[in-house]
Amino acid sequence: MSKSICIVFNKAPYGSQAGRELLDIALMAAAFDMPITAIFTGQGVYQLINNQQPDILNIKNHSATFKALPLYDIEQILVDQNALHQFNLSQNDLLGIDELQYVSADVIKSRIANSDFVLTL
């Protein structure tokens, strides 16, 4: 069985390239059939906000690509409920991706513990 990886988004988009780069890594890892979990925690939940318009800053909108994660067989997408609550966000602020799972810190904790690699940027 190939190694499993957790890709942890913990930064808001566009202030840094972290979100876009982690997304690229996730799609590449998918090409190697690695079991992948995408985790959105802290300010990383802002990566999934629905009506992003970074073109106003002349920045490419990578958020639309998050919808492609399931097409790449990345169906384990965990969204930290506490982070949503902390930033006064709700599910309908986010991109409409059916595979989004709204989970507690403990669910994330055990997924991280049981993965071979855990990556943040």
Add this chain to the structure above:
Amino acid sequence: MNSLYIINNPQKLSEALPFIGENDGILLIEDAVVLATSDSAQTHCKNQFALEEDLIARGVKDKSQASWELVDYPRFVELTLTFDKSITWL
């Protein structure tokens, strides 16, 4: 599996804490070593380390709290082998 969480930004420890188990390890490096100099950063984790060279560089080694074990670079490398994996939480 037990993970060694490597933290280099003081603000990031609190973000990672909910996912850190008591048998995991926390290693403070670079700017994050300042957390070892006050008892404000209390965690439930049994294995708490801070990189000695970074404390010395910042002139605060003598202020480090007993709850944070000081390790040098060779011991840092050893820790990465002791735990099943390392997680650099940026």
